[in-house]
Amino acid sequence: MPKSYNIGVEATIDVIGGKWKPVILCHLQNNGLMRTSELKRAIPTITQKMLTQQLRELEKDGIINRIVYNEVPPKVEYELSQYGKSLSNILSALCYWGEFHVEKLYNQGENVSLIRQDHVNIP
Incomplete structure (x- = not known):
């Protein structure tokens, strides 16, 4: 059965959706x-x-590269693949919006804080 999506964002969420990815x-x-x-x-x-589990799924989808070094003990590193780097604007926008949201909650008197600010400035 071929996979079909009703709208493009469904395909994006299918790959990077969830709490951790x-x-x-x-x-x-x-x-x-x-x-x-x-x-x-x-x-x-x-x-x-x-x-x-999440690293394996991202690797399977071609979003990250798993680099295994032939050492004892084994050394494994992960990086964004070229294909994964195409998500850069999306990821930066998510970080930026999250920072904006936390600031809004804080200004409304909620007990919330942000440990790191990682967004890249978006025009």
Whole structure:
């Protein structure tokens, strides 16, 4: 059965949707090559199992590259693929909007804070 989408955003969400994939991708966009342990430290609330699963799915979809070094102990790093880099504007826009949203909530008196600001300025 061929896969069909009613609107383009469905195809985007099919690849990068969920709680963790955009977070992983933003870290890779901002930091470049990262080891699994570095990603885990950057996203402390994700479980190791979920991180591994999300990385595998992103690799399968061609969004990230998994680089394995022939060392003992094994060293594995992840980076955005060329195809994954095509998501740059989307990821930056998501970060920017999230920062805007947190500021709005804070100004409304909500107890909210943002540890890092990672957006790239968008025109």
